[in-house]
Every structure is written in structure tokens, then in C-alpha cells.
Amino acid sequence: MVRAHPGGVPHRGGVRGDLAAVDPLAQSAGHDPGRTWLGKEHPMTDTATHGAARPVPARSHPRVLATLGRPDWATHLATHGPLPSLVPNLVEILQNAGLVGHGGAAFPVWRKIASLAGAPAAIIANAAEGEPLSHKDAVLLANAPQLVLDGLLVLAGTLAPRAKLLLYVNPLSLESAERAVADRPDGRRIQVVAAADGFVAGEVSAVVDSLSGGRGVPRDHPHHLTERGLKGKPTLVFNVETLAHLALIARHGPEWFRSVGTPDDPGTRLISVSGAGLEAHVREVDGGTPLGDVLARCGLGETAVQAVLVGGYHGAWVERSRLGAPLTAKATRTSIGAGAGVIHVLGVEECGIHASGAILRYLASQSAQQCGPCLFGLPTLSGAFDDVTTGSGRQGDLLQRMLATLPGRGACHHPDGTVRFATSALGVFADEVTAHRAGRCRAAGARR
Ligand code: SF4
Known part of the structure; x- marks a missing residue:
């Protein structure tokens, strides 16, 4: 299902225009990333254990992946309820919620909005997902795309009703994204754009460069994009998972968001899991969940694990002795930084x-x-x-x-x-x- 990278590490390709030739996901039936990665298994389903058993811990119900399999507009509304058209005190609410970006940098969302030099001329949902081990944004767009669009629209309604709204997606997710936009009655103002290829394509200045007609490569930016971004105007760029959480906070408030996870790492996060014989898939886990508990839910006991690459190719290897440490947005002395939400397990017989x-x-x-x-x-x-x-x-x-x-x-x-x-x-x-x-x-x- 996932093509082996040289050295045994799964590598997702993604050359635009030649997907079937290079991308293991596009080679699967139906080009459906949700089905390909999640199969019939719910992301919170526990699976059989390999290696010494670790008790499978209790967990919350999924939030952003509460719907699976391309829910229609009515199902989305029935699951999550109506979206407020604007949220007074949005910055304060997001600060109280403690929401941080889920693209890898874990920057506080409220702080990014508060740093705007003026009303944003453009708000961009970023699903370029150039990290080869990451599938979470594609799975999110395949299974709960309306939450992402909700996030864009509530930001626009609150901050800049006339802002340009862009959904910048990995070409693999283009079809899911376009269908989601067409499905909703207020989707006409959202433009879907295929992302550039490459590992660094999702870097925020590369996103703006691509949308400005460039190659889609990072640019030295002396000014923050919230001051001078697309066409030199204040611009917001958020990872799609961040927007999905924001849409739920807009509905249910910061206390609800903090009702799972830990005080320092509230809410849930999506994790792309692969390696050690596991089928690559995506899970939604509570903030602060120990790394070993995530693996236990995947059916991997400690003795099946040699080490774990956490955070993707820009992340770090973690020894088996640290499986009890919690996964948090940023690494601390006692926790492991989740980075871009990637866990890749190295089996005991791998090098x-x-x-x-x-x-x-x-x-x-x-x-x-x-x-x-x-x-x-x-x-x-x-x-x-x-x-x-x-x-x-x-x-x-x-x-x-x-x-x-x-x-x-x-x-x-x-x-x-x-x-x-x-x-x-x-x-x-x-x-x-x-x-x-x-x-x-x-x-x-x-x-x-
Ligand atoms: S912008 Fe510079 S540092 Fe970043 S990938 Fe390109 S060459 Fe490397």
C-alpha cells in the first residue's frame, strides 16, 4: 500500500501530473486517500497486539474525525451543529483554548491572528503536506473536509468578510477538496489550488510564493506574512487540521476544547502512524497521550519497537526507553514534541x-x-x-x-x-x- 522508501522507510511521492506512476496512494483503487489509509478501521479502533502487551489505555471519542467516508453536508451539520457566522472575542477564546498550529511549528493560533497588521486580504488553508510520512491532512480532507472549510469561513466572517479564501492542497487531495467546496451552500467563495511538489512546499512562505505565481519555494521574508503576505497584504496561513480544531472551538468554546488532553497540551491531534509492519494510517489522540499508549492502540507492544521517529523527517528518533513520555505540541524536558504529527516505528530487526x-x-x-x-x-x-x-x-x-x-x-x-x-x-x-x-x-x- 505504501511504497518502500530506500532503506525501508515509507516514502510518499507526489509528482503532479504523474500520480499513478509515482504515488503508492494513487495506485490504490479509487484514489481515495481516506479509504486507502483508514480502510474499514475507525481511527480510534484498537488492533491486535504484536510484541509484549501494554494495556490499551482509555481514550476520548474522535473530534475532527467524528465523521468518516466523505460525509455529505447534512451529515456534517447533524454531527457538528451549525457554524456561527462570526465569533466575537475570537482571539481571547483561542487564547483560552490554547490552540496551537498543527503544521509542525506549534505556534499559538491566537498570537498569529493578533499579529495581523490589518484585516487579512487572504486566508489560506494549507494542506500541501510535503512530508512523505504524513497523511493526516489528506485523511482529514477525505473524511471531514467541511470542518476545514468551516474554519476558513468563521475566520473570514470574524476578521475580514471580503478576504480571499484559498484551500492549498496536495494534488492527491484535489478531488476531495473540490467536491467538499461544491457540496456546501456557502462554498463558492473558496478557491481550491493544487500545491507545488516537494518536501518544503508546505512552508508558509513557499505557499505564498506558489499562490503568487512562483515556483512554490521558501522565500526569505523579513516581514511576517501577517504583515506582508500575498500581494504584499496581511495574510493568514493555517494548516488544515488547525482550522478544523478552530471550527469546533468556534462552536463549543474553549472549555469544551480543554475537556480532553492535558492543561499544557489541550484537545486532540491527528497522528500519521507507519512502520514496523503497521499499515500506514491516521489516528486522533488526546493531547499528552504517552507515545507507548499510541503504539499500544495500534497493536504494537514495546518489545516490537526498536525506536520511533517522531515529527517526521525534520523530527527526531526516540529510544524505546522513552515510550512512557507524553506526546505534546512542543518538546519539553519530559515530553516528546509531536512536530508535524508523524510517528514512524523502527522494528527491532531493522537498521x-x-x-x-x-x-x-x-x-x-x-x-x-x-x-x-x-x-x-x-x-x-x-x-x-x-x-x-x-x-x-x-x-x-x-x-x-x-x-x-x-x-x-x-x-x-x-x-x-x-x-x-x-x-x-x-x-x-x-x-x-x-x-x-x-x-x-x-x-x-x-x-x-
Ligand atoms: S529556501 Fe534555502 S534553506 Fe530552504 S530549502 Fe530552499 S535552499 Fe534550502
Whole structure:
């Protein structure tokens, strides 16, 4: 169902115009991402356990995925109730709710709105989802697209009734998005636009660049988009999952939102889960749920897990010993940052070094080729990583130099995220590096 990335890590393609050839999801029957990833299983359904059993914990009912399988307009209204046309004190309500962005940065939503230099000329729902391990935005658009559109419309009704409303979607979700807009009586003012391809396509300045007629690559932006964005006017860009939560808060209020999750990580979040033989799928979990509990609901016991990549390719590997730590919006001393809402499990017989090397080669290939340190530095970093972990080992100094000097050297955070990932791989798989140096590899189970 999900094509194997070199090194065993699932890799979602997505070259516009050639989906069937490159994308495992488009190759499945019906091109229906909701059905492909969720199958008949409800996202909150618990499955059989592999590995030492961990008690399957209690959980709340799904919120943003309360509807499944392309609900029509009437079902959407029956499930969630009518949407207020505007929300007085929206900023205060969102601050009390504690809603943060679900695209990866976890920036407080109220703060972004409060930073607007004027009424937004454009409000953009971002579902570019360039992260290969992430499917949550596509699943959301396949199963609860009206909540996303609700979020756009309530923001417009409250902040700027004449704002341009744009739904910027991965080409795989184009059909779901267009159908959802056509389904609702007030959808005519929402324009659906196919996103550019590539890992960095969802970066907010890349979104605005694409919608301005550019290549859809990140731009150095001395001004925040809330001051000068699309056509130089104040612009809001929110991840689609963020808008779905916002639409529910607009209906039910901040106390309702905080009634699940933890005080520091309220509400729920969507998580794309894959790896260790699991069928790639999406789950909605309460804020602050321990990582091991999420895996237990997927049927994975602790002994089936070697390590977990949390947050996607710009995230970090987490050792099995930390499965009891809660998943939260941002990492703290005691919690694990969920990042873009991605969990990829490395099974006990897989090689973390090979998987990490493959991901680094992919990340190096995804530079938008504008900044020298990114264009030249990431391939150098990737090559030095391979040399140190599986080759001659002579490039240790070069590897350390790249890790130390690349962060902060790009117009976007691609080099920073890549260095973060590489650093975590070297830390979590330090024993594997030593084993490789001695000619052994866990994946082979014997001497190489
Ligand atoms: S840092 Fe890399 S990905 Fe980001 S804008 Fe520069 S070249 Fe492009």
C-alpha cells in the first residue's frame, strides 16, 4: 500500500501530473486517500497486539474525525451543529483554548491572528503536506473536509468578510477538496489550488510564493506574512487540521476544547502512524497521550519497537526507553514534541543507520537550491553521515563541522530540521554505528 522508501522507510511521492506512476496512494483503487489509509478501521479502533502487551489505555471519542467516508453536508451539520457566522472575542477564546498550529511549528493560533497588521486580504488553508510520512491532512480532507472549510469561513466572517479564501492542497487531495467546496451552500467563495511538489512546499512562505505565481519555494521574508503576505497584504496561513480544531472551538468554546488532553497540551491531534509492519494510517489522540499508549492502540507492544521517529523527517528518533513520555505540541524536558504529527516505528530487526541514511539522502535532494549552505551542505552532510556510519569513517570531522555550521544558514528551516534529524540518529543509534564499524548490522542479524 505504501511504497518502500530506500532503506525501508515509507516514502510518499507526489509528482503532479504523474500520480499513478509515482504515488503508492494513487495506485490504490479509487484514489481515495481516506479509504486507502483508514480502510474499514475507525481511527480510534484498537488492533491486535504484536510484541509484549501494554494495556490499551482509555481514550476520548474522535473530534475532527467524528465523521468518516466523505460525509455529505447534512451529515456534517447533524454531527457538528451549525457554524456561527462570526465569533466575537475570537482571539481571547483561542487564547483560552490554547490552540496551537498543527503544521509542525506549534505556534499559538491566537498570537498569529493578533499579529495581523490589518484585516487579512487572504486566508489560506494549507494542506500541501510535503512530508512523505504524513497523511493526516489528506485523511482529514477525505473524511471531514467541511470542518476545514468551516474554519476558513468563521475566520473570514470574524476578521475580514471580503478576504480571499484559498484551500492549498496536495494534488492527491484535489478531488476531495473540490467536491467538499461544491457540496456546501456557502462554498463558492473558496478557491481550491493544487500545491507545488516537494518536501518544503508546505512552508508558509513557499505557499505564498506558489499562490503568487512562483515556483512554490521558501522565500526569505523579513516581514511576517501577517504583515506582508500575498500581494504584499496581511495574510493568514493555517494548516488544515488547525482550522478544523478552530471550527469546533468556534462552536463549543474553549472549555469544551480543554475537556480532553492535558492543561499544557489541550484537545486532540491527528497522528500519521507507519512502520514496523503497521499499515500506514491516521489516528486522533488526546493531547499528552504517552507515545507507548499510541503504539499500544495500534497493536504494537514495546518489545516490537526498536525506536520511533517522531515529527517526521525534520523530527527526531526516540529510544524505546522513552515510550512512557507524553506526546505534546512542543518538546519539553519530559515530553516528546509531536512536530508535524508523524510517528514512524523502527522494528527491532531493522537498521536505524540505513533508514536514517536513506532519509538524509532524500532530504538533501529536497533543497530548493537557493541557499548555498543548503544546496551544497546537505549533500555533504548526507555523504559524511554515510561514510561515518557505514564507510571508511574518515569524514568524522567533516560530519561534525556540517552539524555545527548548517543550522540557521538557510532562508527556511530545512537545514535546521535536517541537522536535528541527523543528530538524533547519531545519538539513538550510537551502538549501531559501533556495530557497523565492527562489521555487524542489526538488519542482517549477522556479520556483513
Ligand atoms: S534553506 Fe534550502 S530549502 Fe530552504 S529556501 Fe534555502 S535552499 Fe530552499
